[in-house]
Structures are given as structure tokens and as C-alpha cells.
Amino acid sequence: MQDTSPPNAIRRVVIAGGGTAGWMVAALMSKLMGRQLDIRLVESEEIGTVGVGEATIPALHLFHEMLGINEAEFMSATQATFKLGIRFEGWHSPGVDYIHSFGKTGKDHWSADFQHFWLAAQRRGLARPYGDYCLEHRACETQRFGHAPDNGLNYAYHLDASRYASFLRGMSERAGVTRVEGKIREVEQAPSGDIAALRMENGTRVEGDLFIDCTGFRALLIGQTLGVPYEDWRHWLPCDRAVAVQTRTVREAPPFTRAIAHPFGWQWRIPLQHRVGNGLVYSSQALSDAEAPGTLLRHVEGDALMQPRVIQFQPGQRTRVWERNCIAVGLSSGFIEPLESTSIHLIQRAAIRLLRLFPTDALRAVDIQEFNRQTAHDLADIRDFIILHYHVTQRDDSEFWRHVRHMAIPETLQHRIELFAQTGRVFRPADGLFAENSWVQVLMGQGVMPTAYHPVADRMGQAELSAFLGGIRDDLERRLQRMPKHQDYVQRYCKAAPPDAHRPSPQPVPQGELAQHAPA
Ligand SMILES: Cc1cc2nc3c(=O)[nH]c(=O)nc-3n(C[C@H](O)[C@H](O)[C@H](O)COP(=O)(O)OP(=O)(O)OC[C@H]3O[C@@H](n4cnc5c(N)ncnc54)[C@H](O)[C@@H]3O)c2cc1C
Numbered sequence: 001m002q003d004t005s006p007p008n009a010i011r012r013v014v015i016a017g018g019g020t021a022g023w024m025v026a027a028l029m030s031k032l033m034g035r036q037l038d039i040r041l042v043e044s045e046e047i048g049t050v051g052v053g054e055a056t057i058p059a060l061h062l063f064h065e066m067l068g069i070n071e072a073e074f075m076s077a078t079q080a081t082f083k084l085g086i087r088f089e090g091w092h093s094p095g096v097d098y099i100h101s102f103g104k105t106g107k108d109h110w111s112a113d114f115q116h117f118w119l120a121a122q123r124r125g126l127a128r129p130y131g132d133y134c135l136e137h138r139a140c141e142t143q144r145f146g147h148a149p150d151n152g153l154n155y156a157y158h159l160d161a162s163r164y165a166s167f168l169r170g171m172s173e174r175a176g177v178t179r180v181e182g183k184i185r186e187v188e189q190a191p192s193g194d195i196a197a198l199r200m201e202n203g204t205r206v207e208g209d210l211f212i213d214c215t216g217f218r219a220l221l222i223g224q225t226l227g228v229p230y231e232d233w234r235h236w237l238p239c240d241r242a243v244a245v246q247t248r249t250v251r252e253a254p255p256f257t258r259a260i261a262h263p264f265g266w267q268w269r270i271p272l273q274h275r276v277g278n279g280l281v282y283s284s285q286a287l288s289d290a291e292a293p294g295t296l297l298r299h300v301e302g303d304a305l306m307q308p309r310v311i312q313f314q315p316g317q318r319t320r321v322w323e324r325n326c327i328a329v330g331l332s333s334g335f336i337e338p339l340e341s342t343s344i345h346l347i348q349r350a351a352i353r354l355l356r357l358f359p360t361d362a363l364r365a366v367d368i369q370e371f372n373r374q375t376a377h378d379l380a381d382i383r384d385f386i387i388l389h390y391h392v393t394q395r396d397d398s399e400f401w402r403h404v405r406h407m408a409i410p411e412t413l414q415h416r417i418e419l420f421a422q423t424g425r426v427f428r429p430a431d432g433l434f435a436e437n438s439w440v441q442v443l444m445g446q447g448v449m450p451t452a453y454h455p456v457a458d459r460m461g462q463a464e465l466s467a468f469l470g471g472i473r474d475d476l477e478r479r480l481q482r483m484p485k486h487q488d489y490v491q492r493y494c495k496a497a498p499p500d501a502h503r504p505s506p507q508p509v510p511q512g513e514l515a516q517h518a519p520a
Pocket of ligand 1: 016017020021042043047050053161182183184216218329330332338341342347
């Protein structure tokens with residue numbers, strides 16, 4: 001058949017890197033454009049993946065719907081559990097915890113969100129804790145879980161990152177993606193400056209029209225080859241290291257991630273079916289890489305299944321994620337930090353955005369500008385939300401917390417904090433990831449209590465306000481009582497095969513490779 005495609009048509013897509021980013025892009029692209037494109041993914045088993053990134057947010061459902069993924073099958077394949085939120089322990093001050101749940105709290109009125117009515121009730125001594133009016137919050141506290149239609153919970157997952165990449169790889173290969181194993185030795189550029197091919201260590205060349213850089217922190221294409229600069233955000237987000245270890249499970253998996261504050265940063269605990277993922281996220285100014293593994297091991301439960309490994313990172317963003325015929329997705333495009341688990345979501349957003357702006361007939365500057373504009377907008381919104389957690393702490397027990405508490409913050413964030421503190425109001429910007437209720441939970445959870453609220457709340461009399469709050473709570477407690485325990489639900493719904501039947505967990509990255517983990 002005669003080829004009628006335009007001369008500059010994009011037909012050969014090369015994805016460099018097979019971590020979560022590479023395989024998410026491959027899965028979506030092959031599902032939706034597999035017939036028009038020749039998609040190849042290059043990865044190196046020897047180099048491996050970053051091996052972390054196991055907590056998600058509810059928007060992942062959309063991605064799975066697009067791929068037609070069966071939930072129970074996916075959860076079983078990735079040893080996943082359900083996640084209804086994050087418990088922030090000691091972020092307000094040592095010993096004080098709160099939960100940022102994914103649910104809706106209470107009921108809003110067209111003129112004012114629920115927190116205004118709750119604040120009015122609190123002033124009159126009628127309110128229970130804010131989280132008592134949110135089903136997901138209560139389900140976290142009581143470790144329960146259930147599916148719609150009975151319960152209608154807003155949830156995400158904890159998943160094994162390497163198994164998730166394997167799961168997506170299987171889907172992608174069945175949809176026609178060709179996997180190329182081996183190390184990329186060199187990235188070849190055409191005289192125009194565009195990327196022409198990846199030259200592999202065994203001497204073969206992988207040519208393409210469009211290259212997706214999913215090589216992680218190495219950023220082989222976008223950073224090392226095309227030299228797109230990286231904007232450093234350490235002045236707002238001082239954590240630049242993590243140390244991670246997997247441990248044996250010693251208790252029932254709760255349906256939430258734990259984020260535990262320490263004097264030098266914070267610690268995550270992510271419960272999976274077959275193990276627990278643990279890590280410290282710290283500032284290299286506050287804790288040394290030599291001390292970090294031992295410190296982590298003193299704060300985990302259960303035997304360690306591997307040696308802890310240190311990962312260096314630089315919070316920030318690539319100033320342009322699409323440059324010439326190369327698009328960076330995943331860690332090569334930037335990394336804020338793991339708090340609030342937004343990186344996998346950003347990969348999802350990038351993959352969907354790429355399909356919406358796909359340069360089918362030719363590369364156009366306007367598409368590239370639009371892609372870069374939307375990406376920068378997403379990152380700034382999430383960045384502000386993450387900085388919020390550090391900045392509004394009441395902690396004063398270390399130099400690390402005193403610094404983040406008093407540091408200068410972006411104006412956009414300063415405005416949102418002041419608006420809330422003075423009026424109780426929060427507005428979600430267009431396309432903003434975190435809804436108003438997320439901001440309210442973190443702000444109040446960390447001690448920012450508004451001095452005023454919307455006057456509409458005072459139009460409710462004592463009895464009416466009390467009945468309003470009581471009705472919400474009775475309804476959700478009834479629904480809660482019908483929910484099984486999370487652990488039992490997981491066992492019945494998506495019990496995974498014994499871990500030995502799967503690939504072993506990722507191997508520790510040799511210490512000598514640490515330097516390569518800083519953004520190029
Ligand atoms: C400490 C930490 C905790 C995190 N926690 C979360 C979380 O809870 N939730 C979340 O959403 N995100 C989290 N993230 C982010 C998440 O891990 C990443 O977004 C996700 O794993 C995607 O990584 P990636 O695919 O971009 O890179 P990688 O996993 O590093 O993959 C890079 C790929 O490129 C290949 N490659 C590199 N160089 C070459 C070469 N020369 N030749 C051939 N192949 C090559 C590698 O083999 C690999 O396949 C966390 C990140 C860190 C650092």
C-alpha cells in the first residue's frame with residue numbers, strides 16, 4: 001500500500017528507559033496509538049530502576065480506565081493495598097498527628113465550603129474533630145475499606161513499583177511495543193541538533209522520529225545530550241536525599257501511608273501485601289549519608305529484606321521538558337519530593353498530555369510551548385502544596401524545622417495561607433491537583449486555624465447547625481459499620497500469589513552510582 005503520510009510524519013517513537021515512567025508511557029501510547037506508531041522501549045536490566053515510588057493518588061483510576069485494567073488483577077499482580085490518605089505524624093509538633101484523607105469532608109453550601117460551618121460549630125462548642133465528618137478519614141482511623149456502591153470511597157493504591165512496571169510491560173508488549181535490552185552508550189544527534197538515534201553498547205542503533213526520555217535522574221537525552229537546564233528548588237524544599245529499605249510485614253496493612261516527621265526530615269511507611277516499603281527523606285545538611293541507613297533501620301518494624309540504599313536527588317524541574325524531538329517524562333523531567341506521592345501522577349499527566357498534543361504530522365513550536373507551559377503549571381501547583389507541609393509546622397526542635405518554618409516561600413503560596421488564616425477560604429486553581437479539602441486538612445492539621453469564617457454559617461441556629469453536623473456523622477458512621485476491615489477485604493478481593501512466585505525485589509544501587517543520580 002502506498003504511504004500517504006506527510007514527509008515529516010512521526011512514526012517511530014523511542015522510549016529510553018523502562019521504569020514506571022517508561023512503561024506507563026508505553027502502555028498508554030500503544031493502547032491508543034499502537035496502530036499508527038512503531039514504539040520501541042530501551043532499558044537496561046544492569047542499570048535497573050530507581051526502585052521506589054509505591055504510593056499513589058486517586059487520579060490513577062483514570063489512567064487505569066484508559067488502559068482497561070481490571071483492578072483486582074492489577075492489585076494482585078503488584079501486591080497492592082488500598083490507600084485512603086496519609087497520616088502525618090509529628091508534622092504539627094512532636095506527638096501531634098493528623099490525617100490528610102482523599103475524601104470529602106462534610107457537605108458544602110453553594111456560598112461556602114464545609115469548613116466554614118465546622119468553624120462556626122467549633123466556636124459554639126458543637127463540633128467534633130474535623131475528620132469525624134469524612135468517611136475516608138474515619139475508615140483510615142478504623143482501618144476499614146469497601147467499594148462503591150455501598151461506600152463510594154475515594155481511594156488510591158500502595159503498589160510494588162517493580163511489579164507495576166512488569167505489569168505495564170506485559171500490557172505494552174501485547175499491544176505491540178518492542179523492548180530493546182541493553183545500555184545506551186551514546187545519544188546521536190542529527191546536524192539539526194535533533195536526536196537521531198540511541199547507540200547501544202553492543203553497537204546497534206535505535207533510530208526514531210520522537211524520543212521520550214524516561215532515563216530517570218540520569219536524564220541522558222534531555223539533560224546530558226540536549227543540555228536543558230534544571231531549576232533547583234532546594235531553597236524551598238531542603239530535602240535532597242532519601243534512604244530506602246524494604247521490611248517484613250509485622251502487622252495488618254493499614255489503608256494509609258504513614259509520613260513521620262523527624263528532626264532531619266521525615267520517614268515513609270508504605271504497607272504492601274508482601275512487605276513494607278520504608279524510607280527517610282532528609283536534608284544532607286541535617287543528616288549525613290553515612291548516618292542515614294542506621295537511622296532508618298532504628299525506625300522500622302520487621303526485619304530488613306535488603307541493605308538500605310541512599311538515593312540523591314535535587315528537588316526542582318527541568319526548565320523545558322519538551323525540547324526539539326525529545327520529551328522528558330518521569331524523574332528526568334523533575335522531582336518535587338515524595339511527600340504526597342505526586343510523581344506517578346505527573347507521569348500520568350505527561351503521558352495523557354503527550355497524546356493530546358501528539359505531533360502526528362510534524363513537530364510544531366506551538367505544541368511544544370503548550371506542553372511546556374502546562375507542565376510548568378502542574379509542577380508549580382504541586383510544589384506549593386508540598387512546601388505548605390513544611391512551612392506551616394509548629395515544630396521548633398531542630399535547625400531543619402526552624403529553617404523551613406521561617407524561610408521565604410513562593411508568593412502564590414503566601415497568598416493562599418493568608419487568605420485561609422484570615423477568612424477560612426481556599427480556592428482550587430484551574431487544573432489544580434489538590435482540592436480545597438486537601439488544603440483545609442493540611443492547614444488545620446498543622447495548626448493554621450482561621451480567625452474568621454463565612455457569615456452564612458452564622459445564619460444557622462444552634463439546633464439547626466447541630467442537626468446538620470449530627471446528620472452527616474450518623475450517616476457516615478452507619479456506612480462505616482458496614483465496611484469490612486481493610487486487611488480482610490484485600491485478602492478476599494485481590495490476594496496476591498506468594499512473593500516467591502514473582503521476581504525478587506530490586507537490588508540496591510551500588511554506592512558508586514550515586515553521583516549519577518543527581519540531575520544532569
Ligand atoms: C525516594 C523516592 C521516593 C519516591 N516515592 C514516590 C511515591 O511514593 N509515589 C510516587 O508517585 N512517586 C514516588 N517517587 C518518584 C517515583 O519513584 C518515580 O516517579 C518513578 O519511579 C518513575 O521513575 P522513572 O521511570 O522516571 O526512573 P527510573 O525508575 O530510574 O527508570 C529509569 C530507566 O532508565 C533506564 N536507563 C537509565 N540509563 C540508561 C542507559 N544508559 N541505558 C539504558 N537504560 C537506561 C533504567 O534502566 C531504567 O529502566 C519517589 C522517588 C524517590 C527518589
